[in-house]
Amino acid sequence: MAKGFDTATRLTAEKAQAFAAQGFIFVGRYLDHPTSWKALSAVEAKDISEAGLHMVSLYERTANRSREGAIAGQADGKQALTYAKQVGQPEGSAIYAAVDYDAQAADYDRIEAYMRAFDAEINGYELGIYGSYAVCKAMYQRGVTQKLMQTYAWSRGQVFPQNSIYQYENDISVNGIGIDRCESNGDAGGWRVGMAVKPAAPQLSKEVAANIIDSFLKKHWTECEKERVKAEQEGRSADAEAWKGLRDWQHHLANELRAASGILIE
DSSP: OEEEEEOSSOOOHHHHHHHHHTTOOEEEEEOOOTTSTTBOOHHHHHHHHHTTOEEEEEEOSSTTGGGGOHHHHHHHHHHHHHHHHHTTOOTTSEEEEEOOSOOOGGGHHHHHHHHHHHHHHSTTSEEEEEEOHHHHHHHHHTTSOSEEEEESTTSTTOOOTTOSEEEEEEEEEETTEEEEEEEEOSOSOOBOTTOOOOOOOOOOOHHHHHHHIIIIIHHHHHHHHHHHHHHHHTTOHHHHHHHHHHHHHHHHHHHHHHHHHTOOOO
16 A cells, blocks of 8 residues: 555645655645645645655535535536646546535435536546545445545444545644545556656446346346256255356446446446
8 A cells, every 4th residue: 555645735845855755655635726725736746746746636615515416516627627737737647526524325416416527527537536435435336436535534444445545544743734644555546747647448338338237247147046046956055156156246247347337336
C-alpha cells in the first residue's frame, strides 16, 4: 500500500518536500475556487509535483451536497472540470466527489444521480467517490465507478476491499499542518503536473453485457446447478462441491460484466 494523506491546507514547496522525505507518496487536495482557503493552486500543484508527490483531486461543495441529486451534480461537475484545468491536472486522472456525511440507504438514489451527472461533466477525467463503507459499496455495486476513497468515519469498522484509497485516521498534525492519513492500492487516479495519464478503458455497454449474461452465463449457471443437485442426490459430495464452484464462477463473471457496464450487481 502507498502511504499518503489528505489536507485542506495549502502546501508550500518546503512542506511538500518534508512529506516526501518522510515516505509519503501522495496527497489529496481540493479543487475549488481560487479564492477559497483550501483550494489547490497551479503554483502549489507544481511545487508538489517537483517534490515527487502525486496529487489526488477532491471536490466538495458542502458535506451533504450529493443528496441534492442530478442538478447539483451537473453544476458541481462543471466547476470541478474548470478547476482541474486551471491547476494543470492531466486528463485520464481522477476527481473524487465527496459524500462527507453518514448517508443512509434512502439517499443512495439521489447520490447516484448526483455522481452520474457529475461524471458526465468532467469530460476527460475519471470519476471517483469519497464516502463511508456503505456509500462506496453501494456506488460500486450500482456500477457508478470503481475509483473509491473510503473514510473510516461512519464505516463501523468495515473496509470495502475494492477501495482505491482508505482514509484510516483523521485530524492529526504532521509537519505543522492538519492531515488525514490514507493508504492507496496504487491505482487511485493520482497525478503530477505534466504527467501523461493512460485513459481509462472504455466501459462495456449495458446491451452487450446483458446479452452475454442472459444468453450464456445464466444458461451455464442453471446447468451447473442441475448437476450439483443431481450429484448431491446421488451422494457424490466431491462432485457436488465442484459443480457448486463452477456455478458460483458463472455468477461472479456475470457480476463482473454488470460492474463494468453499470448494471446493478445481483
